[in-house]
Structure formats: C-alpha cells, structure tokens
Amino acid sequence: MARRRRQYLYLLPNSVTGLSLFLGLWSIMLVIDAMRDSAAQALMIAAWWVILASLIDGLDGQVARMTGTTSNFGIQFDSLADVVTFGLAPAMILYAVIFPWNSSVATGVAATYAICGAVRLARFNIGASPTPKKKAFQGLPIPAAAGMVVSLILCHGHIERLLGTDTTRRLLPIVALVAAYLMISNMRFRTFQELAFRSERTIKTATVQVLAFIVLMAAIILMPHEILALLVFGGYVIYSVTAALAWRWRLARHPLEQEQDKENEV
Secondary structure (H helix, E strand, O other): OHHHHHHHHOHHHHHHHHHHHHHHHHHHHHHHHHHHHOOHHHHHHHHHHHHHHHHHOOHHHHHHHHHOOOOHHHHHHHHHHHHHHHHHHHHHHHHHHHOOOOHHHHHHHHHHHHHHHHHHHHHHHHHOOOOOOOOEEEOOOHHHHHHHHHHHHHOHHHHHHHHOHHHHHHHHHHHHHHHHHHHHOOOEEEOHHHHHOOOOOOHHHHHHHHHHHHHHHHHHHHOOHHHHHHHHHHHHHHHHHHHHHHHHHHHHHOHHHHHHHHOOEO
C-alpha cells in the first residue's frame, strides 16, 4: 500500500508539467485561430497563456523535491513540455505578429527562436541531475526568454504609442533574436530562487525582500498587467546580463574562482 501511494505521488509534479504543456498547446491553437480569422484578441490570450505557464514553471521541480519524487523521467518530460510551451508557442505568436509587416522576417525570427530554444533545452538535459542544487544556469532559461518576448508583444500598443510604428516593428524582431542568442550563450544566469531567496539572512536582505514584495503587490493592483509582466521578465534579463558581465570581469581578475563557480552552473 505504501509503495502504491508512493507511485501516486509521482503524478503531482508531472501533473504540473502537463498543465504547462496544455497551456502551450492551447496557446498554439489560439494562434491558429487568430491567423485564420484575423482575431487579435485570440493572439493576446495566447500570449497570456505563455505568461501563465512561465509563472508556474519550476513548480513541478519544487513539488518533486518536496515529495521526494525527483526522477530523470520528470526532467525529460519537463523539457519536452518546455519545447512546446516556451519554444514553439512563442515562435508561432512571433510569426503571427510579424507576418503582416514582413513574411520573410517573420519566418526567420520564429524559426531562429524555436531552434535556439530547443538547443538550450538539449544542453540543459545533458548536465541535468534529478536532485540539482544549482545557483545559476548557463544561458538564458527558456521560460524567461518566452516571458520577455510575449510580454513585449502584449505591450505592443503601449510601445507603439511611445516610440512610433516603425520603431516598434523593428524592436520586436531584435528582442526576439537577442533572446534566442542569450539562450544558447555561455552567460551565467542566476535562478529566480537564488535572486529572491539568498542564503545570507541579514536584516538588510530581509528588509529589501519585504520592500520588494510590497512594491510588487502594489504594482499588481495599480499597474496594467502586461506592463508588469514586461518589467518582471525584462528586468530579470537585463539584471542577469549585467550580473553575467560583472561575473566575467571578476573571473578575469581572479581566474582561480572559475572552477568553483562552474560547479554551481547547469
């Protein structure tokens, strides 16, 4: 009986992964409907499903570690789901948005993003462990890349009013290609958990975390959600790139720290 209950526990993290996959598939279906019927609203909903999946990404790993049900199967299933939800779905959204402006650019940008996302996940799987204790990723995590790209699409109207139509149409492909490059780069990106919950528990860090939580709650209440999503994902990417460049500069000055830092990467 205990063994059977143990087997049922494995359904918990895999169900979260399945939910993420379902959101990605639903997003793709909405994109198809949007392109067929010229329904912009369906395209925006598709982008929101990717955002939602990005927010719940990682819960499957957390649940697996809490219940002691981590496994290589879970790692592979999660990556396959991520290919669809954070690789294919954002690529199709990009294609649908850019296609009316330039069909060739739409094809190239969407294909580049999807391929780089698959390469990122394949590289992750090679070094992944059922019980990871990593503080950083090698390359931009694909959920963060997807969140940044689709949140920029959601904010398209705001950006167009601010920068103009021509500038906005150039900005989206550039951001998508930058996200694609960052996914396959060797830059070091800290995990969300490492950024939010550092091991050093001091009054200063606790105060900063409390203030950040208050600001986030106020932003959720007062700020348009699409702008908030762009600030969260874009801020994470900008901060991580800046930190990665600072890390490389530090290693150039102290090369003996390089091997120790590599042990904390995945």
